[in-house]
Amino acid sequence: MKLGAMLNDILTSAFKAPITERYPFERKAAPERLRGKLLWNRDTCTGCGLCAKDCPSGAIEVLVYDRKAKKFVFNYNVDKCLFCAQCVHSCRQGCLELVSDDWELAALDRGGYAEHWGDEEHVNAFLAGILPEVPAKAGSAE
Numbered sequence: 001m002k003l004g005a006m007l008n009d010i011l012t013s014a015f016k017a018p019i020t021e022r023y024p025f026e027r028k029a030a031p032e033r034l035r036g037k038l039l040w041n042r043d044t045c046t047g048c049g050l051c052a053k054d055c056p057s058g059a060i061e062v063l064v065y066d067r068k069a070k071k072f073v074f075n076y077n078v079d080k081c082l083f084c085a086q087c088v089h090s091c092r093q094g095c096l097e098l099v100s101d102d103w104e105l106a107a108l109d110r111g112g113y114a115e116h117w118g119d120e121e122h123v124n125a126f127l128a129g130i131l132p133e134v135p136a137k138a139g140s141a142e
């Protein structure tokens with residue numbers, strides 16, 4: 001590049017607004033159809049385990065502690081998720097959604113990718129290694 005052209009570029013750039021975005025300080029809204037993290041609606045979940053059964057990567061596990069009382073632990077391993085939305089389509093109750101506004105999923109260690117949803121009592125029981133007496137026929141998230 002000739003010196004004259006280079007100086008011209010430098011001067012033009014110095015007075016132009018930057019093209020780059022100041023992420024993460026400035027964020028644009030995510031596209032509506034972006035598939036971010038899974039969201040589970042515990043109120044409508046029946047614990048059927050279909051989502052886990054159909055998940056191609058074993059990212060979901062549904063543990064049923066008490067079906068009548070709707071005591072479930074829903075384990076979701078974000079690092080295994082392909083964001084394919086198969087679970088969303090498989091769930092007949094419409095409990096699952098891949099939300100567009102939760103997509104910044106980087107974590108410093110893989111432990112941060114394991115999500116356990118449900119009553120605190122049952123999540124704690126699961127974390128302590130206490131499993132339901134009759135586990136749901138479901139997938140096998142770790």
Ligand code: SF4
Binds near residue numbers: 038054056080
């Ligand atoms: S989006 Fe796909 S990979 Fe992720 S949990 Fe659902 S079925 Fe599994």
Ligand code: SF4
Binds near residue numbers: 045050
């Ligand atoms: S398919 Fe739907 S209702 Fe069945 S366990 Fe999964 S989230 Fe719950």
